[in-house]
Each structure stands twice: as C-alpha cells, then as structure tokens.
Amino acid sequence: MxxxxxxxxxxxxxxxxxxxxxxxxxxxxxxxxxxxxxxxxxxxxxxxxxxxxxxxxxxxxxxxxxxxxxxxxxxxxxxxxxxxxxxxxxxxxxxxxxxxxxxxxxxxxxxxxxxxxxxxxxxxxxxxxxxxxxxxxxxxxxxxxxxxxxxxxxxxxxxxxxxxxxDGERVSSTRVRNALTVNGLEEAERLLGHPYRIHGRVVYGRQLGRQLGAPTANILLHKMAALRGVYVVRARLDSGQWQDGIANIGLRPTVDGKRPSLEVHLFDFAGTLYGQHLDVVFRHGLRDEVKFDSVDELRQQIVRDFETARAWLAANPATPDT
CATH class of the missing domain: 3.40.50.620 (HUPs)
Structure with a gap:
C-alpha cells in the first residue's frame, strides 16, 4: 500500500x-x-x-x-x-x-x-x-x-x-517558483536537482493546433503553472521514447482559452498520444505568451517559433536519457 x-x-x-x-x-x-x-x-x-x-x-x-x-x-x-x-x-x-x-x-x-x-x-x-x-x-x-x-x-x-x-539561501518551493516566473530554468534546475518538468495525461482538445499546422498533445492543468510562454521541450512517452518539441503553457489568449493548459508539439513524430502520460522537460524559453490580433498572425508566429526551436536544438543536443 x-x-x-x-x-x-x-x-x-x-x-x-x-x-x-x-x-x-x-x-x-x-x-x-x-x-x-x-x-x-x-x-x-x-x-x-x-x-x-x-x-x-x-x-x-x-x-x-x-x-x-x-x-x-x-x-x-x-x-x-x-x-x-x-x-x-x-x-x-x-x-x-x-x-x-x-x-x-x-x-x-x-x-x-x-x-x-x-x-x-x-x-x-x-x-x-x-x-x-x-x-x-x-x-x-x-x-x-x-x-x-x-x-x-x-x-x-x-x-x-x-x-x-x-548560493547562501535556503532552498524552498517559493524560491523555485520565483525562478520559473522569470524564466530562470537554470536556477530552478540547481534548486530542484534536475530540470523542471511537468507530467500529465494527454486529453482530447479542440484540434486547433492541427488546424494551424501544428498538432499538439494537450495536457490540462488543474492549477496555473509557474511557467507561462513558449518553450523548447523534450518529452518522454509511455514507451520510454524521448522526443524533442516545442510547448505553449498558459491560457492561449488568442483563441480565448479559459483553462490553463500545456500544449506540446513533438517534432518529426507521427502517432497517437491520447491517454498517454507525457513527462515534459522544459529546456529553453523562447517567448512570452502573447495575444495576437488574428489566428493568421498566430499561425505565422508558430512557423517562426518552430524555426527558432529547431535551431536551438541543433546547437544544444540533449543527452539520450533527458
């Protein structure tokens, strides 16, 4: 038990x-x-x-x-x-x-x-x-x-x-949270002893990512996370396989999101993730979450985000098990 x-x-x-x-x-x-x-x-x-x-x-x-x-x-x-x-x-x-x-x-x-x-x-x-x-x-x-x-x-x-x-200060959840709030992933990793990650089950979403040319695995968050924005991530699937990708965490203001969520797009992945539990490791912050004037503007920004994320991953390859 x-x-x-x-x-x-x-x-x-x-x-x-x-x-x-x-x-x-x-x-x-x-x-x-x-x-x-x-x-x-x-x-x-x-x-x-x-x-x-x-x-x-x-x-x-x-x-x-x-x-x-x-x-x-x-x-x-x-x-x-x-x-x-x-x-x-x-x-x-x-x-x-x-x-x-x-x-x-x-x-x-x-x-x-x-x-x-x-x-x-x-x-x-x-x-x-x-x-x-x-x-x-x-x-x-x-x-x-x-x-x-x-x-x-x-x-x-x-x-x-x-x-x-x-660094002479007591390690606390508040200190980790404060680091993440200002995108301090490296400091958070030193306090945690490992890179910051969120683990959650993939649920059915509104399929908006697919319509924007970026299908995503959607993980509902019951509470708002300390992080908000777009990040380069590495995710582990139930099979143990690791995949690089990009994620948005927050409220999705352009599409009137009401509940906090984590949306993960895995590069070069084909398959179904519904029902799986993803272990999402946050590696690098790209930008804040922004409300765009139109869905088309959002689509164009997603293309730029993909290019930036792939370039960062090429320069910063992950170890096989992280």
Missing part, C-alpha cells in the same frame, strides 16, 4: 490486524511542492530513521494545499500536479504517502486533535521530522515545542529538518 487517501481510509487501515502501520512509522509533514533538494534531504532523514527503527517511512501531504484552500485563485501557482508529486515521492524511496483532504472540517482540527487522531491514533508515529517553524492545527496553534512536549509524554521523538542552501 503506497497511497492512503483521507482520514477515513487511514482510520480503516489503522484498525486492521495486518496494518502496515501496526508497529508505527517515521513521518514528515509538508506540501512537498516540486520535491526539490530541500525536500529530498528531509526524505533522506526520514528514511535513515525508518531503517534504524525498522519502520515504514510516511510523508503526509494535503490536497488542496493549504494556501489553495485559504487563498483560492490568489494562491501561488503549483510546481507539479498531485500525481507527479506522488510519483516523485515514491521515486525518492518513501514507503507510504498519506494525503489529507484540506477542507473546512480539517481546517477546524485543533492541534491536539491532529496529534491524537492522525499522528498517534492513525499512524502510530514513533519519530517525526518537521521544521522548527512548523505550525499546525486551528489558528496554527500547534508548533515544534508542542510536538516535543507531547512526544515525550506519549512515546514519540521529534527531529528538526536539515536546511539545504544554494
């Missing part, structure tokens, strides 16, 4: 005689948006302790993320959708992910209620890794000090997270 969705399922699993949490676990809590170098360091701490204690490692995340609940459309853009985050956490060697629905009911949880019902009653936490600035519970009343105090009384230990810095 790798994903536990919601507190109801957690309670059901915890009540089983064969529960994987029967002896407890080592856990950490956070948004883990982007799963950047700071996050992977925290996960390493959790795994070290879980191996030492012979217990499963668990990452607790929230859906929607708390800022999305409180701020709605004004919340910062996501670095990755939920499925991609879950897969990234598993790739780091996490045994289980608990995803708690952040709604009005959960928002009203007291700090002690969270400790009793989730950490102790649900997960049986034996060791917890969190930052010393971590706050939780209704009105953010719970903190590191409270966790330490209750842990000493109830039989679990609490450890502070290790800080990771790049």
């Amino acid at each position: 790798r994903l536990i969705r919601g507190l109801t399922n957690l309670k059901r699993i915890a009540g089983r005689a064969d529960s994987p949490l029967a002896s407890g676990c080592v856990a950490t809590i956070g948004n883990f948006d982007g799963v950047h170098r700071g996050h992977t360091t925290i996960i390493s701490q959790v795994k070290e302790k879980s191996r030492a204690l012979g217990l499963p490692s668990v990452v607790i995340i929230f859906e929607p993320q708390p800022q999305e609940f409180f701020r709605g459309d004004q919340a910062p853009p996501r670095l990755m959708p939920f499925r991609q985050k879950f897969e990234a956490l598993l790739a780091e060697g996490v045994d289980m992910v608990l995803c708690i629905r952040f709604d009005q009911t959960f928002r009203s949880y007291s700090a002690m209620g969270f400790i009793d019902d989730v950490l102790i009653g649900g997960l049986g936490v034996r060791h917890l890794v969190v930052g010393d600035d971590f706050r939780f519970g209704c009105d953010r009343a719970g903190d590191f000090r409270l966790l330490n105090q209750v842990g000493q009384e109830r039989g679990f230990s609490v450890e502070n997270t290790r800080t990771v810095t790049v």
Whole structure:
C-alpha cells in the first residue's frame, strides 16, 4: 500500500490486524511542492530513521494545499500536479504517502486533535521530522515545542529538518517558483536537482493546433503553472521514447482559452498520444505568451517559433536519457 487517501481510509487501515502501520512509522509533514533538494534531504532523514527503527517511512501531504484552500485563485501557482508529486515521492524511496483532504472540517482540527487522531491514533508515529517553524492545527496553534512536549509524554521523538542552501539561501518551493516566473530554468534546475518538468495525461482538445499546422498533445492543468510562454521541450512517452518539441503553457489568449493548459508539439513524430502520460522537460524559453490580433498572425508566429526551436536544438543536443 503506497497511497492512503483521507482520514477515513487511514482510520480503516489503522484498525486492521495486518496494518502496515501496526508497529508505527517515521513521518514528515509538508506540501512537498516540486520535491526539490530541500525536500529530498528531509526524505533522506526520514528514511535513515525508518531503517534504524525498522519502520515504514510516511510523508503526509494535503490536497488542496493549504494556501489553495485559504487563498483560492490568489494562491501561488503549483510546481507539479498531485500525481507527479506522488510519483516523485515514491521515486525518492518513501514507503507510504498519506494525503489529507484540506477542507473546512480539517481546517477546524485543533492541534491536539491532529496529534491524537492522525499522528498517534492513525499512524502510530514513533519519530517525526518537521521544521522548527512548523505550525499546525486551528489558528496554527500547534508548533515544534508542542510536538516535543507531547512526544515525550506519549512515546514519540521529534527531529528538526536539515536546511539545504544554494548560493547562501535556503532552498524552498517559493524560491523555485520565483525562478520559473522569470524564466530562470537554470536556477530552478540547481534548486530542484534536475530540470523542471511537468507530467500529465494527454486529453482530447479542440484540434486547433492541427488546424494551424501544428498538432499538439494537450495536457490540462488543474492549477496555473509557474511557467507561462513558449518553450523548447523534450518529452518522454509511455514507451520510454524521448522526443524533442516545442510547448505553449498558459491560457492561449488568442483563441480565448479559459483553462490553463500545456500544449506540446513533438517534432518529426507521427502517432497517437491520447491517454498517454507525457513527462515534459522544459529546456529553453523562447517567448512570452502573447495575444495576437488574428489566428493568421498566430499561425505565422508558430512557423517562426518552430524555426527558432529547431535551431536551438541543433546547437544544444540533449543527452539520450533527458
């Protein structure tokens, strides 16, 4: 069992005689948006302790993320959708992910209620890794000090997270997001530990790209991404095959787009991509997203974008597996 969705399922699993949490676990809590170098360091701490204690490692995340609940459309853009985050956490060697629905009911949880019902009653936490600035519970009343105090009384230990810095500053999701917002792909890569990518399923679109001479694989984004504009990309298909291409990410203002989307055109590719999951790596920014006066102007710009992208790819060939 790798994903536990919601507190109801957690309670059901915890009540089983064969529960994987029967002896407890080592856990950490956070948004883990982007799963950047700071996050992977925290996960390493959790795994070290879980191996030492012979217990499963668990990452607790929230859906929607708390800022999305409180701020709605004004919340910062996501670095990755939920499925991609879950897969990234598993790739780091996490045994289980608990995803708690952040709604009005959960928002009203007291700090002690969270400790009793989730950490102790649900997960049986034996060791917890969190930052010393971590706050939780209704009105953010719970903190590191409270966790330490209750842990000493109830039989679990609490450890502070290790800080990771790049260029003298702490690595954070906000810092990655800020880099991407100004097209700082190289800085984002240093903070993430790998090139920025978005993973998503190809869905049926309006076929506008085909009408413009540039058929695209359309990936709907439930939230606006930190990137907006036209990019040179490299995409991995379900088969494991890599293809170079060009992508537009944003709202498609010329054709009155209403929902954020990622549209990817793969160069020299013939085939059907509907239903596949593409792993899209952003390699180079070409231009901002622009609203053109006519579809014909957009068509002409697409031709120029293709030429520019192919020239950049010729000068910057990718390695076989990226």
